[in-house]
Amino acid sequence: MTNMTQIMPFTAAGLDYAEDRRTIESLKRFLNDPAAQTVLLKDGKPAMREDGSLWMIHPDELKGVNVLQPAPVLLGIKDKSPIFAFSVHESQTLIPEDAFQEMRFIAGRMNVEELAIAGRARSLFEWHHKHQFCSNCGQKVMSAAGGMYSHCGACQTDHFPRVNPVVIMLVLRGDRCLLGRSPGWPEGAYSALAGFISPGESMEEACMRETLEETGISVTDVKYVFSQPWPFPSQLMMGLTCHTKDEKITLNRNELEAANWFSKDTVRAVFNKESDAFLRPPRFTIAHHLLKNWIEH
Numbered sequence: 001m002t003n004m005t006q007i008m009p010f011t012a013a014g015l016d017y018a019e020d021r022r023t024i025e026s027l028k029r030f031l032n033d034p035a036a037q038t039v040l041l042k043d044g045k046p047a048m049r050e051d052g053s054l055w056m057i058h059p060d061e062l063k064g065v066n067v068l069q070p071a072p073v074l075l076g077i078k079d080k081s082p083i084f085a086f087s088v089h090e091s092q093t094l095i096p097e098d099a100f101q102e103m104r105f106i107a108g109r110m111n112v113e114e115l116a117i118a119g120r121a122r123s124l125f126e127w128h129h130k131h132q133f134c135s136n137c138g139q140k141v142m143s144a145a146g147g148m149y150s151h152c153g154a155c156q157t158d159h160f161p162r163v164n165p166v167v168i169m170l171v172l173r174g175d176r177c178l179l180g181r182s183p184g185w186p187e188g189a190y191s192a193l194a195g196f197i198s199p200g201e202s203m204e205e206a207c208m209r210e211t212l213e214e215t216g217i218s219v220t221d222v223k224y225v226f227s228q229p230w231p232f233p234s235q236l237m238m239g240l241t242c243h244t245k246d247e248k249i250t251l252n253r254n255e256l257e258a259a260n261w262f263s264k265d266t267v268r269a270v271f272n273k274e275s276d277a278f279l280r281p282p283r284f285t286i287a288h289h290l291l292k293n294w295i296e297h
């Protein structure tokens with residue numbers, strides 16, 4: 001039941017990455033374009049206005065502001081406007097300190113396009129920040145092509161931002177689904193099981209292995225539904241459904257604090273705010289959409 005028309009949170013930024021227009025001359029021209037805009041981040045937190053929109057300014061306004069490497073990062077071109085992202089130093093005074101907000105707390109209030117733009121910026125900066133040295137020879141690398149990748153001048157290796165694939169699955173048994181909770185989650189919160197794909201493993205195998213490891217449940221009939229980029233820091237969440245005949249949960253306490261079966265009626269009631277049987281995953285998560293998709297079909 002792949003649903004290509006459904007827009008997942010952190011997608012649909014509407015950006016043309018302009019991969020063929022990222023020379024130094026092009027970047028300079030884009031920076032000087034009167035229509036250019038830049039997102040500002042501090043420690044991965046985007047600057048937000050009180051109305052919940054991204055606080056975007058023209059890159060010119062950053063003159064004299066202490067910006068961190070890599071700079072500039074060109075996220076892409078949107079409606080003929082070059083969209084940049086800059087990471088600013090904590091001492092900058094251009095924008096009030098409290099405008100920089102943790103994305104997880106504000107994602108639910110942001111519009112789709114701006115959420116995707118901020119997510120792309122956050123993932124790119126996180127990757128550049130954590131990959132300042134060449135993994136081939138250990139020398140310092142330089143950002144290239146407006147932050148699209150980095151280059152090691154010592155050994156001539158290019159390094160590309162990494163995306164980590166994760167499977168997230170709705171395990172179904174008749175009209176019930178299996179949800180779990182991890183330690184530290186808000187009280188009552190349950191969500192779909194998830195896990196990183198290991199080298200040498202398909203999506204289907206990862207889904208079967210993770211479900212078995214976490215809950216002792218054997219699943220079959222793994223189907224892809226939709227996917228979502230997750231910028232904390234840079235995962236690709238691949239949403240799946242799968243089926244089981246098993247009922248008995250054997251909890252792996254190293255992975256989960258609890259796991260339970262929930263009927264479609266219960267999940268529907270929770271989504272309709274008619275029940276507080278559990279706290280549903282937030283709207284900006286793929287788990288929310290997997291569950292919503294399930295109860296609506």
Ligand SMILES: [Zn+2]
Binds near residue numbers: 155157
């Ligand atoms: Zn190198």
